[in-house]
Amino acid sequence: MEAIIEFFKSMGFMNMEWQQGLMILLSFFLLWLAIKKQYEPLLLLPIAFGMLLTNLPHAGMFHNELWVAFLDETNAAYHSYGTIMKEGGLLDILYIGVKAGIYPCLIFMGVGAMTDFGPLIANPKSLLLGAAAQLGIFITFLCANWMGFSPAEAGSIGIIGGADGPTSIFLTSKLAPHLLGPIAIAAYSYMALVPVIQPPIMRALTTKKERAIKMKQLRPVSKTEKIIFPIAITAIVSLILPDAAPLIGCLMLGNLAKECGVVDRLSKTMQNELMNIVVIFLGLTVGATATADTFLNIKTLMILCMGIVAFGMGTAGGVLLAKLMNVFSKEKINPLIGSAGVSAVPMAARVSQTVGQEENPGNFLLMHAMGPNVAGVIGSAVAAGILLTMLG
Amino acid sequence: MTLLTVNGFTWLVTGVGFGMVIVLLIVLIFILKGLGAVVSRLAAPKAPKAAKPAVQAAQPAAAPAAVKESSDEMPVAAIAMALHLYFNGAHDEEPTQITIKNVERRYSPWNSKLYGMNNLHR
Numbered sequence: 001m002e003a004i005i006e007f008f009k010s011m012g013f014m015n016m017e018w019q020q021g022l023m024i025l026l027s028f029f030l031l032w033l034a035i036k037k038q039y040e041p042l043l044l045l046p047i048a049f050g051m052l053l054t055n056l057p058h059a060g061m062f063h064n065e066l067w068v069a070f071l072d073e074t075n076a077a078y079h080s081y082g083t084i085m086k087e088g089g090l091l092d093i094l095y096i097g098v099k100a101g102i103y104p105c106l107i108f109m110g111v112g113a114m115t116d117f118g119p120l121i122a123n124p125k126s127l128l129l130g131a132a133a134q135l136g137i138f139i140t141f142l143c144a145n146w147m148g149f150s151p152a153e154a155g156s157i158g159i160i161g162g163a164d165g166p167t168s169i170f171l172t173s174k175l176a177p178h179l180l181g182p183i184a185i186a187a188y189s190y191m192a193l194v195p196v197i198q199p200p201i202m203r204a205l206t207t208k209k210e211r212a213i214k215m216k217q218l219r220p221v222s223k224t225e226k227i228i229f230p231i232a233i234t235a236i237v238s239l240i241l242p243d244a245a246p247l248i249g250c251l252m253l254g255n256l257a258k259e260c261g262v263v264d265r266l267s268k269t270m271q272n273e274l275m276n277i278v279v280i281f282l283g284l285t286v287g288a289t290a291t292a293d294t295f296l297n298i299k300t301l302m303i304l305c306m307g308i309v310a311f312g313m314g315t316a317g318g319v320l321l322a323k324l325m326n327v328f329s330k331e332k333i334n335p336l337i338g339s340a341g342v343s344a345v346p347m348a349a350r351v352s353q354t355v356g357q358e359e360n361p362g363n364f365l366l367m368h369a370m371g372p373n374v375a376g377v378i379g380s381a382v383a384a385g386i387l388l389t390m391l392g
Numbered sequence: 393m394t395l396l397t398v399n400g401f402t403w404l405v406t407g408v409g410f411g412m413v414i415v416l417l418i419v420l421i422f423i424l425k426g427l428g429a430v431v432s433r434l435a436a437p438k439a440p441k442a443a444k445p446a447v448q449a450a451q452p453a454a455a456p457a458a459v460k461e462s463s464d465e466m467p468v469a470a471i472a473m474a475l476h477l478y479f480n481g482a483h484d485e486e487p488t489q490i491t492i493k494n495v496e497r498r499y500s501p502w503n504s505k506l507y508g509m510n511n512l513h514r
Contacts, residue, residue, distance in 0.1 A: 124424035131417040138410040145402045154402070225431045232423060240416060375417070382416055386409045 015057040019292035027052040027287075030185075039192035043165065043283050047185060050287020054091065062091040062288040070099075071177060095285040098173055098180070103282040104166035105250040110275030111166070111377065112230070112254025113267050115345065119371040121225050122218040125325070126337075130375025132321035133341025134383045136161030136314025141387070144306050149299075152176050155387040157303055160187045161310025162380030163194065163342035169286065170247060171384045175391055181289035182300040186307035194347045197308065198315050198339050199355050205319045206335045210326075211359040213334040215368045223259070230256040237382065243392070244385025251381065314342040318372060340369040343376040 008014060030048035034041040054062040066088055069077040077083040084092050097103045120126050141158030145151055156172040156179055168187040172180050190197065203211075230252035238245035257267040322338030336356050340348040349369035356365040 121424060121428065124421040124428075127417040127421050127424070128414075131414045134413050135410065138406045141409075142398060142402060142406045146398045151402060151405065155405075222431055222435060224435070225427060228427055228431070229424070232427065233420065236420065236423060237416065240419075241412075378420075379413060379417060383409065383413050386412050387405075390405050390409060 010058065012057040012059070017057075017292065019296050020055045020057060023055040023290065023292045023295060024052060027055065033192075040188055042279055043188050044192065046280055046283025047188065047287035047290075050091065050284040051290045052287075053284070054288040054291050059089075061089040062095070062285075062291070063088055064289075064291045064294060066092060067095070067099075067177070091285055091288040094281050095288065097278075097281055098169060098285050099177070101170050101173055101246065103278050103285075104170035104173075105246045106274060106278045107166040107282065108247050108250040108381075109254040110270050110278070111345070112251040112256075113258045113270035114275075115251075115255060115258075115374055115377070116370070117229055117255060117374055118221040118226065119218055119367050120374050121221045121229055123368070123371045125333075126371030127375045127378070128325065129318050129322055129338045129341040129372035130377075130379040131341075132338065133314045133318035133372070133376050134162065134379045135317030136310040136312070136342070137380070137383050137387075139313045140306050140310035143309065144302075147302060147306075149302075150176075152391050153179060155391045156183055157306050158310060159183075159380070159384055159387065160190065160303075160307040161314045161342070162376070162383060163187075163191055163311060163314065163344040163348065164377060164380040165191060166282075167247060167343075167380045167384045169282070171387060174388055178294065179299070179303065180286065181291070181295055182303045183307075184286040185290060186304050190307050190311050191344050191347070194311075194342075194344045195351050195354075197311050198342075198348065198351050201312055201315045202319055202336055202339050202351075202355050205316060206323070208359055210323070210335050211356060212363065213332050214360070214363050215334055215337075215365070216331060218367060218371075223261075226259040227256065230259070233378070237378075237385075241382060241385040241389065243388040244382050247381040247384065248378065251377065311342065315339045318342065318376075334363070334365055334368065337365055337369040337372055340373040341376045341379070343373070343380050345373050345377060346370065348376070349373040 027048045030044055030051065033039045034044035034048060053059060066077070066084055069075040070079060070084065072078055081096060084096060088095075137158045139158075140161050141151075141154045144154035144157040149157060152175040156168075156176040159168050159171045160183060162168065165184065165187050169180065169184050172183045176183075234245075234249050234252040237248045254267075254270050257263050257270060318338030318341030319335050320338070321341075322333050322335035326332050326335070334352075334356060336352045337349075340352045342348055349366055349372075352369035353364070353366040356363045
């Protein structure tokens, strides 16, 4: 009889606090969004499942207290991966990859191997739009600091405006690791909501005539240019901004493997197997950081609000700069492609195409929007490097 | 409470940070433009040599002009050539079989035991 009582006492149901129950319900909601609504399911599904696993009482898969000790300089376990390996659960061990900044870089390698930088090379002015869309990062940084977050925390919140999940995780794991859960979830949730967030801002800032502008066809880009591009970008950006080297280096390595054509096997591995494995690990462990005690507080709510401001400002920055460029340039640019300057590849470019076709069904903006879109990936990695240098 | 209450360091990071993003990407614009110019200059002399024999065989008089055609005119030329071949009965015979065989190989020597064992017996 005593054994039966002990068994019942050890059940998760008997040990669950209301906060954990709420987090489990939230994970169910995110799973529903991923499966039913298909909002970024590749990431949202593992994140939601990680959230479910970490909030199960007594499951022991993730120990937040170990990571608090890991960051505490006065604790014997300070920066001790050995302690994590010895006392941690499965998700603690997988989380080492996030903590050491390995997963975001590996994901960038896969992104590079899947990205065609041709539209950007054909129209280098797209880089300006990619830069302008980073406005959201810095305005949000300013606002977050004003709202009481420390500069390091504010920088991590601001990077949500880059609309680049791996960059957000990379920077937050370095600057404000205690905010990783809410920031990663905000970044990926808003990336999935790009088709909902961006169009009203784009329409509000442009006229019908501007949205109907047809752009000249891009010039063809030679293979030599595509091969030199990743090598040159890596060397120049890393020499100017060494802190951006891990992200830019991995992005460009992946792209070089794709474009050079002599390491087809490596390129395919980066695009498929490596990318998929890392996405599973990253999603699960980021979800696991969303424990009830770190997630259910006013700061999380503020981060979610600031994230949407960051996205909106980034979109507006790109559109407004495109309009400004039209004042000075002979060849008109459709301002809708400016909104693609926030990364979110390729969804932001697709949104530009869709909104453009509402005004003029014969207008094809997709390839033009891919230029600012991939420029945004470079821009957000550069912005992350700058914030890391100045705040790290 | 206004944004002016934010300390000077935050303003500095905002201004310098965003400025650096813009400046760095402007530098990259010049580099990409330079790269494009250099590559197109290096590639330019090679194009006429490669195109000359084939074009001369078909239409000797139009050869130099054909080389300078823009990429937009290429599809028109290809369609015109296809129509010419079709109406002159020079179109090649095509098989009537329309079944598409799936030749995708799902196994590789790294993950297929069967594939590896067969190789061992050779």
